[in-house]
Amino acid sequence: xxxxxxxxxxxxxxxxxxxANGDIDAELASHIDMHTEDGIRAGLxxxxxxxxxxxxxxxMEQTRQAYRERRGLPWLESLLRDLGYGLRRLGxxxxxxxxxxxxxxxxxxxxxxxxxxxxxxxxxxxxxxDPTTLLAIQTTHQGDRCCNEFPYPVYADLRDQAQxxxxxxxxxxxxxxxxxxxxxxxxxxxxxxxxNFFSVAQLPMVLGRGFVEGEENAPEIVLGAALWRxxxxxxxxxxxxxxxxxGHAYTVIGVVSPAFHGAEQVLYTQFWVxxxxxxxxxxxxxxxxxxxQHWLQVLARxxxxxxxxQAAAELKTLASRFAQSNPATDKGNGFFFEQAGSLPPxxxxxxxxxxxxxxxxxxxxxxxxxxxxxxxxxxxAAARQRDMAVRLALGATRARLQRQMLTESLLLGLGGGVLGxxxxxxxxxxxxxxxxxxxxxxxxxxxxxxRVLLYSFALSLVSGVLLGLAPAWAxxxxxxxxxxxxxxxxxxxxxxxxxxxxxxxxxxxxxxxxLCITGLFLRSLQSASTIDIGFRTDxxxxxxxxxxxxxxxxxxxxxxMIRLQERAAALPGVVSAxxxxxxxxxxxxxxxxxxxxxxxxAPSSWVNTTLFMVTPGYFDTLGIPRIAGSDFGSETAxxxxxxxxxxxxVEQVLGGRNPIGVQxxxxxxxxxxxxxxxxxxxxxxxENTHPVLYRSLKQTVSSDPSSMGYTxxxxxxxxxxxxxxxxxxxxxxxxxxMAIYNEQTMxxxxxxxxxxxxxxxxxxxxxxxxxxxxxxxxLFGVMSYSVSRRTRxxxxxxxxxxxxxxxxxxxxxxGMILTLIAVALxxxxxxxxxxxxxxxxxGIQPHDALTFAxxxxxxxxxxxxxxxxxxxxxxxxxxxxxxxxx
Amino acid sequence: MGEKTDVWQGxxxxxxxxTLESMGPQHGYGLARRIEQTSGDLLQLNYGTLxxxxxxxxxxxxxxSNWGVSDNNRRAKYYELTKxxxxxxxxxxxxxxxTTAILARFLTPAQEA
Numbered sequence: 001x002x003x004x005x006x007x008x009x010x011x012x013x014x015x016x017x018x019x020a021n022g023d024i025d026a027e028l029a030s031h032i033d034m035h036t037e038d039g040i041r042a043g044l045x046x047x048x049x050x051x052x053x054x055x056x057x058x059x060m061e062q063t064r065q066a067y068r069e070r071r072g073l074p075w076l077e078s079l080l081r082d083l084g085y086g087l088r089r090l091g092x093x094x095x096x097x098x099x100x101x102x103x104x105x106x107x108x109x110x111x112x113x114x115x116x117x118x119x120x121x122x123x124x125x126x127x128x129x130d131p132t133t134l135l136a137i138q139t140t141h142q143g144d145r146c147c148n149e150f151p152y153p154v155y156a157d158l159r160d161q162a163q164x165x166x167x168x169x170x171x172x173x174x175x176x177x178x179x180x181x182x183x184x185x186x187x188x189x190x191x192x193x194x195x196n197f198f199s200v201a202q203l204p205m206v207l208g209r210g211f212v213e214g215e216e217n218a219p220e221i222v223l224g225a226a227l228w229r230x231x232x233x234x235x236x237x238x239x240x241x242x243x244x245x246x247g248h249a250y251t252v253i254g255v256v257s258p259a260f261h262g263a264e265q266v267l268y269t270q271f272w273v274x275x276x277x278x279x280x281x282x283x284x285x286x287x288x289x290x291x292x293q294h295w296l297q298v299l300a301r302x303x304x305x306x307x308x309x310q311a312a313a314e315l316k317t318l319a320s321r322f323a324q325s326n327p328a329t330d331k332g333n334g335f336f337f338e339q340a341g342s343l344p345p346x347x348x349x350x351x352x353x354x355x356x357x358x359x360x361x362x363x364x365x366x367x368x369x370x371x372x373x374x375x376x377x378x379x380x381a382a383a384r385q386r387d388m389a390v391r392l393a394l395g396a397t398r399a400r401l402q403r404q405m406l407t408e409s410l411l412l413g414l415g416g417g418v419l420g421x422x423x424x425x426x427x428x429x430x431x432x433x434x435x436x437x438x439x440x441x442x443x444x445x446x447x448x449x450x451r452v453l454l455y456s457f458a459l460s461l462v463s464g465v466l467l468g469l470a471p472a473w474a475x476x477x478x479x480x481x482x483x484x485x486x487x488x489x490x491x492x493x494x495x496x497x498x499x500x501x502x503x504x505x506x507x508x509x510x511x512x513x514x515l516c517i518t519g520l521f522l523r524s525l526q527s528a529s530t531i532d533i534g535f536r537t538d539x540x541x542x543x544x545x546x547x548x549x550x551x552x553x554x555x556x557x558x559x560x561m562i563r564l565q566e567r568a569a570a571l572p573g574v575v576s577a578x579x580x581x582x583x584x585x586x587x588x589x590x591x592x593x594x595x596x597x598x599x600x601x602a603p604s605s606w607v608n609t610t611l612f613m614v615t616p617g618y619f620d621t622l623g624i625p626r627i628a629g630s631d632f633g634s635e636t637a638x639x640x641x642x643x644x645x646x647x648x649x650v651e652q653v654l655g656g657r658n659p660i661g662v663q664x665x666x667x668x669x670x671x672x673x674x675x676x677x678x679x680x681x682x683x684x685x686x687e688n689t690h691p692v693l694y695r696s697l698k699q700t701v702s703s704d705p706s707s708m709g710y711t712x713x714x715x716x717x718x719x720x721x722x723x724x725x726x727x728x729x730x731x732x733x734x735x736x737x738m739a740i741y742n743e744q745t746m747x748x749x750x751x752x753x754x755x756x757x758x759x760x761x762x763x764x765x766x767x768x769x770x771x772x773x774x775x776x777x778x779l780f781g782v783m784s785y786s787v788s789r790r791t792r793x794x795x796x797x798x799x800x801x802x803x804x805x806x807x808x809x810x811x812x813x814x815g816m817i818l819t820l821i822a823v824a825l826x827x828x829x830x831x832x833x834x835x836x837x838x839x840x841x842x843g844i845q846p847h848d849a850l851t852f853a854x855x856x857x858x859x860x861x862x863x864x865x866x867x868x869x870x871x872x873x874x875x876x877x878x879x880x881x882x883x884x885x886x
Numbered sequence: 887m888g889e890k891t892d893v894w895q896g897x898x899x900x901x902x903x904x905t906l907e908s909m910g911p912q913h914g915y916g917l918a919r920r921i922e923q924t925s926g927d928l929l930q931l932n933y934g935t936l937x938x939x940x941x942x943x944x945x946x947x948x949x950x951s952n953w954g955v956s957d958n959n960r961r962a963k964y965y966e967l968t969k970x971x972x973x974x975x976x977x978x979x980x981x982x983x984x985t986t987a988i989l990a991r992f993l994t995p996a997q998e999a
Binding site (some may be wrong): 002005006009010013023024026027028030031033034035037056057058059062063066067069070071 | 913914915916932933934935937938941942944945946947956958960961962963
């Protein structure tokens with residue numbers, strides 16, 4: 001306590017220093033006076049009395065100094081002085097300061113932005129109670145890399161037999177429904193959960209409660225906070241009210257906290273219903289008795305004191321027990337778990353790799369920026385050597401001077417950090433606005449949270465310290481004699497600007513790496529834009545509906561889509577209209593293994609084939625060339641199944657034989673091939689062309705309904721957007737309550753498919769540009785500095801007869817040698833690193849010849865320009881002026 | 887430097903507090919002279935060290951100071967004990983007595999031997 005009080009008083013003393021100085025002076029004066037008087041009284045002369053008094057005091061100034069040190073906090077005072085001095089200096093050199101802060105700011109901004117992705121997708125725990133003891137369990141199958149969902153019976157066995165868990169819950173992660181109420185009907189996504197889900201996950205509720213035991217089949221619903229606000233005006237009395245979901249009545253029992261929108265943090269689900277009730281909303285869910293259908297996610301809460309290793313061991317035992325009791329379905333199966341809320345295992349590998357690559361590139365940008373600033377600081381340090389030498393000569397310690405330099409570079413680092421955070425605020429909000437090309441609701445918004453702030457702060461400190469090290473070392477060790485005479489005190493014999501050259505070489509080498517990677521992604525985007533997708537995208541409108549969420553039977557759904565197609569086709573301005581289950585390039589699709597019946601039943605004879613349901617006229621409407629056979633149209637709903645295949649199917653499944661009339665089988669269904677059409681990119685731009693089989697929508701909906709709804713494709717004569725209200729009216733004419741989603745033109749849809757190459761190219765493009773500018777500025781700075789230091793030497797050379805051209809070449813040669821060394825170092829590094837990027841490239845090799853040839857030349861050209869300006873300045877040195885100057 | 891000063895400042899602080907306790911409010915010069923007298927002029931005090939010590943005690947809240955007028959009509963800063971200071975005198979005295987008692991046990995047998 002006393003210590004604290006004293007510290008506080010000393011802090012106050014720091015502030016009121018001026019006033020207290022007067023105080024101690026008066027006190028000491030009065031002390032001396034009294035002592036002198038006593039001395040005179042004892043018989044001394046006034047002068048002698050005063051002298052004695054001063055001696056006994058131990059000196060006025062010494063006492064004052066001791067008093068001052070006790071009054072304030074000397075280290076804090078000197079820190080504040082350093083800060084003040086540093087700020088003044090930085091303010092005086094505005095250009096260099098702005099350049100340094102901008103460089104570091106760009107570097108830290110890039111890192112903070114990438115780190116906000118890492119924080120969002122990798123570090124953030126799920127917003128559920130005690131995330132560390134909550135596990136997400138998946139099933140695995142021998143030989144598979146990873147994981148599958150659970151069949152209900154396996155879940156039930158696990159729940160009943162596992163001793164490691166206090167509770168095991170299951171849920172189906174995506175159930176579509178249409179929600180009524182005010183405004184137009186809306187399609188929303190929810191989850192079907194076991195009644196113990198809310199207690200296992202320990203979810204905080206805004207109001208009401210979650211499901212409890214005994215409510216497995218209850219027509220009850222828990223709403224997400226966002227949906228509750230949007231559709232129900234945040235009604236505080238909503239618990240107990242009845243709402244309509246896909247035409248069925250549900251009683252609201254609670255609203256879950258806004259942070260929670262599904263245990264997988266990327267999905268954005270907005271309501272929860274009991275699992276037993278889910279078939280009401282999604283009739284084609286697998287049966288709970290089926291042990292072969294994997295459709296449930298599982299969450300398990302570890303019992304207190306049980307470790308993950310113990311749980312893993314028990315799961316292993318259970319897996320072998322299940323394999324014995326149910327060999328038909330469970331043989332070779334195992335379990336895999338990780339902390340709930342982690343990225344789904346199917347995407348985590350790629351995501352991690354992508355984030356790691358981005359983080360590496362962002363750090364590279366920061367390193368280049370850092371080299372740049374270090375160079376600026378180093379140049380300043382050289383310019384300040386006289387100042388430093390004077391201070392050293394006056395008795396300042398070298399440590400004191402080094403602290404001063406470090407304070408300044410820390411200020412720069414922190415300033416850059418602030419700018420970087422501001423930049424990343426902007427960048428994250430821009431990135432959050434990107435719509436991902438998937439049909440399900442995702443929340444991929446990123447923001448600058450406390451982790452990002454902490455990371456940025458740490459980066460600022462580290463870069464501040466690293467940046468200051470070299471200048472601090474240099475500034476505090478000038479050769480005193482040289483410096484005071486005004487000569488170069490840092491240049492020691494045989495070592496001219498070695499450190500600065502090293503920095504600039506490192507900087508350019510890193511830029512080579514960065515630019516090569518950037519070049520690869522730009523080339524990838526270019527090659528992606530020339531990918532032949534196989535169909536026409538202009539003048540086409542898309543609109544999706546999902547009649548199954550409105551209680552339509554599959555037969556009624558097929559009927560609805562066919563009538564809708566006919567009505568839309570009859571609209572003025574419409575060329576043709578067709579219905580399908582999934583539009584091409586939606587990022588997903590359905591597939592089955594196919595083969596010719598009678599061929600040997602080896603796993604290799606099943607060829608994975610993408611399936612589409614279409615109505616007659618689909619190929620003409622999309623502009624997919626019909627190569628042989630006929631279109632759909634003559635088949636009947638319950639007649640023999642017919643299919644139309646693409647050329648890749650003919651080559652890969654049929655081995656090139658004439659396909660018309662051939663029967664193929666997939667998932668137990670026989671199809672007679674009636675036609676062949678051209679290849680298209682079915683799911684993603686990056687895919688290799690693979691087999692596609694088109695089925696008749698009329699024949700397929702009943703037996704194999706789509707769980708993702710159906711899409712109407714309308715080819716228009718004029719602008720597709722102008723037809724949209726008319727098509728919408730036709731849907732409402734058939735069913736006023738039908739929710740419409742994914743309304744867009746085909747061009748917009750395709751733009752979404754270019755999402756990945758665009759994202760990669762724009763991120764890397766931005767980084768590459770920043771890196772290039774920084775490297776060019778760095779080289780320019782080094783060469784300018786070198787010229788300014790050598791003014792006298794150049795003057796002498798010219799006085800002795802060197803021509804301006806010779807001098808210019810001298811400077812250029814020095815710069816280009818640095819560049820060449822840097823390219824020679826950076827090029828092989830880029831060559832090796834580019835392999836990492838290969839899985840994100842479209843249609844080009846990681847060792848793309850064009851990129852690796854152009855980048856060094858391009859960089860050399862930039863370097864030439866950066867050196868040319870100082871070279872010109874060197875050539876224009878007036879020898880008389882240069883020799884007289886110093 | 888550090889250790890010696892600490893011991894010295896610790897004892898000086900106790901001397902200052904004891905003197906203030908017995909004499910009442912006093913200015914710096916008076917305190918210095920009084921401490922010398924009390925020590926039987928065995929202690930040659932460097933008067934300058936007194937002022938930082940007084941400041942430290944004031945910062946810790948054991949004494950407070952006010953400007954006043956001395957016997958010879960001179961402006962001087964007077965120091966006096968606070969309540970906390972009075973408690974501190976008792977506490978420090980007890981501690982010091984214990985320390986000397988312990989040290990005495992070490993030193994006495996040495997003399998006897």
